[in-house]
Amino acid sequence: MQTYRCEKMRKAVGEFAENIGDPRLREMYLKCFFSTLDTTLSESEGLPFVVTGDIPAMWLRDSAAQVLQYIPYAAKCEETADLIRGLAERQFRFIALDPYANAFNREPNGKGHTGDICDAYSPWVWERKYELDSLMFPFWLAQKYYESTQDSRIYSLAYEAAAKTALNVMTTEQRPESSPYRHRRYGAGAHITDTLINCGKGGVCGYTGMIRSAYRPSDDACVFGFNVPENMFAYVSLGCMAEGLNKLGNTADAARAEKLRGEVKSGIEKFGIINEDGETFYAYEADGLGNALFMDDANVPSLMAAPFMGFCPPDDALYLRTRKKILSHRNPYWFEGSAACGVGSPHTPDGYVWHIGLCVQALTSQDENEIRTVLQMLRDTDAGTGCMHEGFDCDDPRNYTRPWFAWANSMFALCAAKNTEALR
Numbered sequence: 001m002q003t004y005r006c007e008k009m010r011k012a013v014g015e016f017a018e019n020i021g022d023p024r025l026r027e028m029y030l031k032c033f034f035s036t037l038d039t040t041l042s043e044s045e046g047l048p049f050v051v052t053g054d055i056p057a058m059w060l061r062d063s064a065a066q067v068l069q070y071i072p073y074a075a076k077c078e079e080t081a082d083l084i085r086g087l088a089e090r091q092f093r094f095i096a097l098d099p100y101a102n103a104f105n106r107e108p109n110g111k112g113h114t115g116d117i118c119d120a121y122s123p124w125v126w127e128r129k130y131e132l133d134s135l136m137f138p139f140w141l142a143q144k145y146y147e148s149t150q151d152s153r154i155y156s157l158a159y160e161a162a163a164k165t166a167l168n169v170m171t172t173e174q175r176p177e178s179s180p181y182r183h184r185r186y187g188a189g190a191h192i193t194d195t196l197i198n199c200g201k202g203g204v205c206g207y208t209g210m211i212r213s214a215y216r217p218s219d220d221a222c223v224f225g226f227n228v229p230e231n232m233f234a235y236v237s238l239g240c241m242a243e244g245l246n247k248l249g250n251t252a253d254a255a256r257a258e259k260l261r262g263e264v265k266s267g268i269e270k271f272g273i274i275n276e277d278g279e280t281f282y283a284y285e286a287d288g289l290g291n292a293l294f295m296d297d298a299n300v301p302s303l304m305a306a307p308f309m310g311f312c313p314p315d316d317a318l319y320l321r322t323r324k325k326i327l328s329h330r331n332p333y334w335f336e337g338s339a340a341c342g343v344g345s346p347h348t349p350d351g352y353v354w355h356i357g358l359c360v361q362a363l364t365s366q367d368e369n370e371i372r373t374v375l376q377m378l379r380d381t382d383a384g385t386g387c388m389h390e391g392f393d394c395d396d397p398r399n400y401t402r403p404w405f406a407w408a409n410s411m412f413a414l415c416a417a418k419n420t421e422a423l424r
Contacts, residue, residue: 004037004048008077009070019420025379029385029416032409036066040406041083047090048083053404057103057112057126060091061217064137064409065300068144069413075149084145085154091138092162094124094354099162099169099183102134102219103127117184117200131182132173132213132230133164133301136237140309143240151176155244160253163241170234173212174263176205176225193220193346202220206288209267211260217299218347224293228272229301232311235264273318281322295333296326298343298357298391300411305360314364329360336386337394340377344391348401349374352391355381359388359411363418371419376410388412 013033020026040051050063067084074081094104100118103126105111112126121128139162142154172179182200196202202214205225211234212225238261245254271286274294282303283292297301304326307314326343328334333344335351343357344350355378362374380387381397388408392400402408 002244003387006077006079009073009080010074033413035409040236048087053406054402057105060134061101061137064141066406066410071144071148081149088138088154089143089156089158092158095162096165098122098125099135099165100130101125101128107211119180119182129215129219131215132211133217134232136343139241140237155247159244160248160250161203161374163245164253170211170260171419175207185189196221208271208288209263216295217301220343220347221283222285224291226286228283229303231264231268232306233301233309235261236310281325290350296331296343297345297353298354302362307364308360314366335394338398340381340394348391351394353394354391354413355388355408359415362415
């Protein structure tokens with residue numbers, strides 16, 4: 001079995017960490033940076049397989065985000081390059097296997113939510129919740145890898161097959177009434193957010209140009225089918241996909257991706273913006289029939305993460321108006337307590353702030369004081385574990401969900417690496 005020690009990267013990261021003046025933050029940075037490499041990585045069919053942490057399955061979204069902090073080192077560490085390229089290859093194969101699934105098993109063992117009622121199920125699939133961002137993350141990851149390394153090996157035959165499959169799904173999901181996708185979950189442990197209404201079809205939507213997502217990045221069902229942050233991410237990732245397909249010489253599918261990208265952008269502009277008392281800001285979800293929802297969820301894609309995803313610059317006026325509302329009680333998932341304030345999620349209890357949300361807040365801020373405050377909150381809410389969690393009680397961080405959540409650890413590593421000056 002291939003092992004990835006990535007010694008060159010380890011040495012470089014150790015040297016970088018010496019620039020972090022706060023001993024606690026330095027220790028946390030090193031533990032969080034290597035969390036994916038040291039605790040979640042195994043092999044499947046000769047390719048990397050990355051679990052989320054305390055769930056023994058690989059989410060397409062999480063696994064891509066879990067290696068983002070390694071990309072800057074891939075050009076000088078071949079083992080790191082092999083890891084990222086191999087993981088992307090594994091992701092592309094999973095997309096071709098089932099583009100409506102969000103999480104997969106290490107082998108075809110039939111584990112996971114196999115009791116769900118849906119139109120198809122493979123023993124490779126852990127969970128079959130159709131989430132638009134899951135289709136997009138591998139292509140976004142591949143583009144970031146290429147930009148860092150100029151290594152065109154990332155554009156494989158599996159990349160091309162996955163892109164064709166994803167384009168077909170996304171085009172279908174612009175008009176959800178024609179979608180074959182169904183999903184319902186019943187029984188012990190099932191929650192109302194684990195099931196689509198309308199006999200598993202989801203809510204009725206009108207045509208907008210955007211792409212329907214049945215579930216949010218939180219794995220919770222969408223209230224309205226067109227999730228705006230996911231479509232922002234699709235707009236960016238379709239550009240990445242078009243570039244990759246052009247490098248493969250597939251100009252026809254590259255043109256399809258560009259066309260779809262333009263339709264998504266137009267849909268966001270026409271249906272994904274709320275006008276409230278003469279002030280405009282982005283909606284979180286819309287249905288194309290006149291209904292829209294404002295909130296934000298700490299999972300990425302999120303409205304606050306729009307600059308992080310590459311959708312807009314951090315000083316964009318519409319984004320800043322939206323951000324101000326996200327970080328206020330206009331957002332029902334903004335929580336303030338004696339230990340922290342930040343964005344949480346309907347996926348976790350009321351009053352639980354998410355470490356991922358705090359990391360995104362710092363990664364998208366242009367205010368040094370805000371960045372320092374957030375970094376201090378991250379340091380002081382780890383419950384003495386030296387790592388990040390999912391959500392934590394904003395009054396008592398000793399109460400938290402998911403003790404082993406590698407995506408949050410990777411986001412902290414990215415946040416610390418970007419804001420070295422604030423860590424001195």
